[in-house]
Amino acid sequence: MAKVVISHKLHDDGMAVLERAGANVVITNSGKPEDMLPELLDADGLIIRIGSIDRETMLKCKNLKVIGRPGVGVDDVDVEAATELGIPVVIAPGANTRSVAEHAMAMMFACAKDMIRCDKGFCCKVLNLLSNKVE
Secondary structure, rough: OOEEOOOOOOHHHHHHHHHHHHEEEEOOOOOOOHHEEEEEOOOEEEEEOOOOOOOHHHHOOOOEEEEEOOOOOOEEEEEHHHOOOOOOEEEHHHHHHHHHHHHHHHHHHHOOOOHHHHHHHHHHHHHHHHOOOOO
16 A cells, blocks of 8 residues: 655545545645655655655655645755656646636735725724723
8 A cells, every 4th residue: 555645634535536546645734844754754655735845855765756746836846856866746737726716816806895905994993992892
């Protein structure tokens, strides 16, 4: 059974895929290489949602066969070291397209309705009310 280390839990659909594949999944809840290392030492795969992996960590993980990112961008993965060590680094292009579109729409609405200034004004009024609370 393959051991897959995940920095942080994936969406339920992603977790189900790993479960159906029979993977032994370990979630570290940390993306720091030093925190993940004890579990990575005998891992076959690594999925980094939030975090990084460097050359030093990869060198210690003799069984590591693949590094995955559930999205795009590998800025926090030492791709050069992974390539030298024969460890493919894979991404999931398009996986976060809907989230990006939703965020873009939300930001357009926030700008159109001046939500940031309104939110700050509302928060200030609430804080003033709370600080002037009579007991």
